[in-house]
């Protein structure tokens with residue numbers, strides 16, 4: 051648990067519940083200097099952590115007063131609130147009899163009394179590490195804080211050659227800055243940057259800084275943030291916790307603002323919001339955590355920077371930034387100290403930046419158990435479909451000829467005649483589709499049997515069609531602009547064995563809508579019984595790259611089918627590679643048995659899977675499939691299996707009507723889940739199709755889905771949906787009535 055963090059301070063947040071009643075401060079003036087000093091000193095010397103936190107509260111308020119900040123500043127209120135809350139939690143956890151809590155108003159009164167008495171006994175110093183790209187104003191900010199040129203700055207070339215410590219006193223507080231050489235822009239400079247950062251890490255090992263200032267220029271604005279690799283490198287070298295005590299400093303905060311989309315300068319707050327949000331989101335990505343909220347400070351080091359009546363440098367929004375920077379640094383240190391004193395862990399469960407998440411084993415197992423789609427028709431290896439080719443060979447050809455009516459003729463028919471006419475057409479269409487299907491199976495069988503001589507022939511025939519055709523470019527939105535981080539891809543159509551086309555990302559926002567990937571489908575019959583196929587998609591813009599591809603080789607030998615496949619998928623910037631080998635053989639006319647092995651690698655983790663399956667067909671319309679498998683790796687294992695019975699419609703496969711009932715089990719992590727499902731697809735009349743699917747598991751999780759698709763009568767679907775909803779509500783109302791009675 052973490053309660054008091056520097057990174058969680060936000061100067062914009064207000065804390066209404068802790069608004070301190072100012073009048074109470076005056077009431078507390080009754081506290082005498084002597085008693086205040088006595089209590090303070092006893093708190094400082096006391097070993098009890100809760101009492102020490104009280105001393106922190108008072109010291110903090112005294113420092114706030116010294117740097118000229120108001121105790122009403124939202125940052126101050128937040129720090130006090132967090133300190134109080136942290137002590138309350140620790141006291142409650144340890145059943146501390148002493149009620150913690152120097153109330154905020156009492157702490158303020160004590161701090162005021164002590165400062166008025168003129169005691170200079172605060173033991174407080176700050177050690178601040180500055181990091182950032184070269185020329186962003188790190189050294190200039192150090193000089194601004196000391197109000198003298200302690201370190202050299204240069205407008206034209208890097209001025210900080212090595213790590214240097216600059217020590218001084220600011221408003222009575224001893225401050226040590228560790229000024230570091232500027233980092234170079236991310237591209238191609240990672241090696242040099244790493245060297246600098248490793249040197250800095252060595253330098254601070256013995257005496258770590260209390261606060262880190264990470265610098266950026268506010269006025270350098272690009273829609274794309276190119277320095278993510280730099281943030282990642284900092285995280286890798288120092289660990290994610292470096293961001294925990296980091297304040298983001300945006301220099302050049304008085305520079306003129308850029309124009310917005312409408313041609314007018316954007317508002318200051320809006321611009322600052324955009325810039326800091328962008329930077330914060332990349333820090334989130336670098337540490338793989340979205341909870342972190344770094345305080346942001348705007349700074350202006352130009353000598354001509356505006357000043358207020360007190361002579362302090364102020365920003366266009368009126369903020370005196372130097373004392374605000376001191377306040378944020380002091381707050382970060384006080385909260386950090388209280389954090390370690392009260393032994394709160396850092397709540398951010400930082401995912402180690404270079405670690406990869408564990409993949410879901412049940413998911414890997416279910417994809418192993420799923421029958422792999424062989425992509426192309428692989429020489430009639432689908433045994434059920436094979437059977438269909440026998441029997442009703444020429445039924446379509448034996449049909450008597452039919453006269454197709456014109457629209458006008460059709461309109462003249464009676465309702466009964468119209469129905470009879472449409473039924474006849476539907477019947478003929480089914481027979482025609484069956485004929486086509488059989489012809490395709492025959493073709494596949496023949497090509498399988500064809501010898502190498504025949505394939506030579508076909509190679510010769512194909513050579514003329516090897517030409518690649520470039521398809522016309524797809525229309526892209528007018529708002530597509532050169533700043534968009536996307537490449538353009540063109541569409542190529544080769545022989546009918548492969549197809550290469552761009553992927554349209556329609557989810558992007560306005561100017562972002564463009565093609566940022568390509569997809570490739572390839573399938574080739576290498577020999578009569580050997581087929582290779584690749585299907586994949588690759589997406590890449592100038593920032594991210596992802597790939598997903600399934601490739602495989604199918605080999606049919608007698609009654610055996612061998613499938614060897616290799617799949618690649620990007621997940622978490624790592625590759626998940628799966629190699630699979632499946633064998634399936636038809637041991638009886640109605641039975642085929644198969645087994646498979648898989649090896650999945652994900653980062654440094656490897657998973658081995660095995661499966662067994664059997665499929666029984668009774669006649670053409672009944673099929674029973676059972677499978678079971680297991681997957682082990684990374685000291686974990688999972689087992690699963692399923693039984694599925696399917697009754698197909700009489701016109702299978704040209705009309706996909708079926709009823710399927712299935713049961714499955716899955717064990718993982720000493721837990722077993724049983725599930726069952728029911729699915730049916732059927733035609734309603736000639737133009738509508740319905741599909742109903744319901745599943746449920748032993749954890750009482752389930753889903754019901756009902757789909758109607760119709761090519762004509764939209765009202766039909768609507769009426770069905772409305773009556774279904776009505777029926778559901780009717781049932782619900784009834785159950786409510788029963789509950790009432």
Ligand SMILES: Nc1nc2c(ncn2[C@@H]2O[C@H](COP(=O)(O)OP(=O)(O)OP(=O)(O)O)[C@@H](O)[C@H]2O)c(=O)[nH]1
Nearest residue numbers: 185186187188189190203204205208210232302351
């Ligand atoms: N207008 C303006 N100029 C600034 C600001 N901060 C720094 N500069 C100028 O930018 C130039 C570079 O500043 P430096 O402080 O040397 O930058 P640095 O980050 O220390 O650079 P390295 O020493 O290379 O790491 C100097 O000419 C500064 O005067 C600012 O807030 N506003």
